[in-house]
Amino acid sequence: xxxxxxxxxxxxxxxxxxxxxxxxxxxxxxxxxxxxDGWDHPTVxxxxxxxxxxxxxxxxxxxxxxxxxxxxxxxxxxxxxxxxDPELDRGFISNGKAASLTIFNPKTLAxxxxxxxxxxxxxxxVFDSATRRVFTFNLNSNNATVIDSRKARL
Numbered sequence: 491x492x493x494x495x496x497x498x499x500x501x502x503x504x505x506x507x508x509x510x511x512x513x514x515x516x517x518x519x520x521x522x523x524x525x526x527d528g529w530d531h532p533t534v535x536x537x538x539x540x541x542x543x544x545x546x547x548x549x550x551x552x553x554x555x556x557x558x559x560x561x562x563x564x565x566x567x568x569x570x571x572x573x574x575d576p577e578l579d580r581g582f583i584s585n586g587k588a589a590s591l592t593i594f595n596p597k598t599l600a601x602x603x604x605x606x607x608x609x610x611x612x613x614x615x616v617f618d619s620a621t622r623r624v625f626t627f628n629l630n631s632n633n634a635t636v637i638d639s640r641k642a643r644l
Contacts, residue, residue, distance in 0.1 A: 521557045523550050531614075533572040538596060542572040542581075549583055551599060561599045566592050571615035573624060575639045582624045582637065584612040591615070591626060591635070593642050603642055608635040 527546020534541055540560065541552040549563040549572055568587030574596055575581070583592040589610055593602045609628025612635060616625050624637040637644055 519557055521552060523552075523559070530569060531571045533574070535574045535576070535596065537576055538574075540596070542574075544569040544572060544583070563592065563594055563599050563601065565601070568611070570613040571626070573615050573617040575617055575619075575622065575624075577619070578622070578639055580639055580642065582615060582617070582626075582639075584615040584626045586611040586613055586629065589628075591624070591637065605635075605637055605643060608644070609633040 523543060523545065525545060530544040532541060532543045539554050541554050543550045547567050549566055549569060551560045551562060553560050563583065566583050566585045568585055570584045570586050572581060572583050579595055579597060581594045581596045585592060589607045589612065591605045591607065591612060594600060595602055607626060607628055609631030611628055611630040612626040613629040614627045622639040624639055626635045628635060
């Protein structure tokens with residue numbers, strides 16, 4: 491019991507040291523995005539200085555320096571996540587309702603293609619730069635889909 495108490499005290503100290511003091515955060519800017527669609531996961535492309543905001547049936551793209559809307563990527567029903575492969579100039583968007591991933595060009599925002607998911611409701615999506623693979627985790631079927639970013643297919 492004493493060991494558990496010591497571990498708990500050490501953990502609480504670590505959490506306290508990493509927690510910012512009250513008032514350390516402040517609002518810098520509010521960027522209005524039109525529409526009443528739901529929101530999901532935002533993605534920052536720090537190299538291109540863009541923010542991708544998933545918004546119901548489309549992805550809104552914002553210039554992070556100016557706060558201006560650059561454009562949007564349509565036809566992404568039930569959109570969850572956006573990931574970018576900067577080396578190949580490809581982006582991938584998980585579309586939960588369509589059970590697919592939209593592939594797009596991050597510079598032009600033009601749709602390049604679509605890959606069907608191996609499961610239902612693809613949601614959380616990550617890009618692994620070491621293997622150039624996109625992993626999307628299918629929320630309703632409890633499995634994952636892996637896509638080769640180079641070939642833009644399973």
